[in-house]
């Protein structure tokens with residue numbers, strides 16, 4: 191079932207590598223931090239609000255009372271909706287800016303898109319929908335289809351409003367309801383609102399001078415323009431690029447999947463890289479039907495927990511050979527587990543454990559670096575592609591095609607680390623290291639606004655005003671104020687999903703499922719008790735925030751990481767504005783136990799019902 195610890199190089203100089211990591215980090219640090227990025231504004235319509243997949247639909251405004259509105263129809267919203275339906279709450283509307291369910295999987299249809307952590311864990315509710323993904327890392331189209339199937343299975347298409355963006359959400363004390371206003375002039379008066387807008391869904395652009403001066407074609411990876419490139423999501427033959435010089439800015443998890451296709455089809459591809467991703471071999475076998483048939487009920491939750499133990503626990507609580515996933519995501523954890531088991535000591539001190547974790551981390555990253563020399567022909571390019579930072583400073587990637595793409599004669603890697611990014615954009619192309627690269631098209635694989643850093647910018651919702659007109663954005667300016675991460679005092683019946691002071695899973699859909707179940711329980715109980723709404727007491731909220739902060743470990747690991755969205759571009763997390771903000775330190779499953787016990791008590795402890 192499981193696998194053994196991996197073999198990693200032992201001839202590494204830890205001190206020298208530590209120094210190299212620091213050097214590479216400092217080289218990239220920009221004093222503007224997160225402010226280096228450009229927010230997409232209304233004038234940049236095509237980068238966000240314009241939907242390349244579904245034409246706009248004219249419809250009359252909806253003006254009505256509803257029990258529950260879920261904002262966002264991605265996995266967070268679908269899992270909240272599914273759990274509400276399972277709990278017997280029927281009057282539910284999902285409002286989604288895209289033309290269908292799917293969220294990230296609706297918008298992101300770039301060539302090569304697949305899930306990055308194995309689909310048997312990532313794609314949720316497999317047992318309930320009696321569905322088995324076709325391979326380990328399934329294609330985006332298959333995941334998108336699963337989202338639609340979830341919508342059908344749980345009756346969530348009824349009442350869904352697609353192509354609709356929320357403008358404001360305001361609490362009305364007189365009616366004990368929220369008024370939701372949308373860009374379609376809908377006015378919904380709602381008892382419970384679930385925010386499922388995703389932790390990073392709005393594209394952002396790199397802050398490069400001259401950005402708007404480029405006269406060629408541009409688009410963001412999350413709004414792929416197949417009219418320009420040719421092909422389509424199911425058949426990504428980008429034939430129209432045969433005479434085009436294409437530039438990609440960014441080498442994160444998205445670019446790793448896109449670049450092989452661009453390399454294959456573009457006349458010339460130039461990849462502008464500031465920080466290389468760590469890219470391992472991708473073992474993407476078709477699903478074995480015999481294995482699938484052998485699975486016992488409860489297998490998916492068991493597998494998700496197993497994945498979490500090896501990818502989320504610093505010192506895994508299971509022996510290495512119990513790792514089911516056996517890939518790059520679980521490798522450091524598995525190796526740590528193997529080392530601990532092989533130790534002569536009955537018990538290791540925390541310092542010894544930390545040292546083992548660090549050694550295994552450096553070993554795995556060195557293995558990743560050395561495989562680049564084996565694959566990439568040109569030594570300068572190979573060296574530039576090597577990631578010098580600790581495992582999990584950036585999102586780990588796997589691809590069998592990314593690194594070999596740099597052996598193609600029509601592909602150039604431009605290392606822009608020394609200038610902390612592309613220097614300038616001109617009418618004709620991009621300037622880096624003093625040289626102008628003329629191109630026909632620039633593709634921004636430059637990532638997304640991070641909700642924890644600025645909820646307003648990331649969600650695009652102009653106002654979320656609770657009791658006495660208190661703005662949620664102001665209320666959280668100095669950090670989240672929540673009870674169990676899912677509700678906040680002064681905001682009755684408003685619920686949050688995502689990375690807010692709750693359980694953090696390495697598989698986000700497991701987290702959304704946990705939150706959906708809990709929120710559905712609270713709404714069901716509130717309705718069953720005949721109350722109009724529910725909110726946490728000030729005391730319960732303060733106690734929870736204190737608990738979270740008292741348990742939080744020092745964030746030295748992320749502070750020392752190379753800049754990226756994980757650590758506020760090197761500004762450190764300060765806890766409160768990290769992309770994965772203030773998780774419950776004892777762990778995802780401990781948090782699940784805590785809220786499970788809270789539900790079992792049945793008294794909605796710490797929450798007050800509103801008549």
Ligand code: NDP
Pocket residue numbers: 218303304305306307396397398439440441442443444445447462463464465585606610611612635636637638753754755
């Ligand atoms: P990222 O934020 O991870 O990457 C943005 C890229 O743009 C980085 O390489 C960054 O460099 C680069 N960049 C930014 N500014 C500049 C500049 N001025 N000059 C040059 N380069 C610049 O975005 P992604 O879309 O790749 O990924 C976002 C997240 O989405 C992932 O971390 C992952 O969680 C998720 N994802 C999941 C996938 C899956 O499961 N299949 C696939 C893809 C994404 P630098 O690193 O130096 O900042």
